[in-house]
Amino acid sequence: MFKKKVPIYEQIKSIIIDNILSGVWKEGDKIPSIRNFALEFGVNPNTIMNALKDLQQKKILENKRGIGNIVCDGVVEKILRDKKEKFCNEKLNEVIKEAKILKINLNELKDEIESKW
Known part of the structure; x- marks a missing residue:
């Protein structure tokens, strides 16, 4: 599933961004948890966490305590x-x-x- 020349966390970021652009997740929607992503992609949860942290820094996702990661408005x-x-x-x-x-x-x-x- 993953390409060898591109880091997995970068590929996961691209998948999340593509899902946002295609309307799978809309602005304000909660995306799957780290655990669910890790199971779906068959990767270490730390890899998922790195991808999500980067998307949070870029203001694409917002981590709401007790809720999870939400797609930011205007993203x-x-x-x-x-x-x-x-x-x-x-x-x-x-x-x-x-x-x-x-x-x-x-x-x-x-x-x-x-x-x-």
């Missing part, structure tokens, strides 16, 4: 903004660099993108 917009920025700064730059090497002009690249859209 979907924040996640989308961050993911778009990362896409444009990393993947899109990589595509543009490769297109230039292959001598694909902007119009050709645009046509290819539109045909696959």
Whole structure:
């Protein structure tokens, strides 16, 4: 299930974020407990705790004492903004660099993108 080249806690963070973006968990919803995640993914609870702590630091989740981890309000917009920025700064730059090497002009690249859209 997990990729070997990416730390498991990073992959778990991505799964949680994808679940938030896809609407599995909405803003204000409680997500599963550390124990439930550990059982579901077959990993050490400390791995889950590391992923959740990072998401708490990024203000994606809030740990409410006695309740558990809750999806923060306004987080979907924040996640989308961050993911778009990362896409444009990393993947899109990589595509543009490769297109230039292959001598694909902007119009050709645009046509290819539109045909696959």
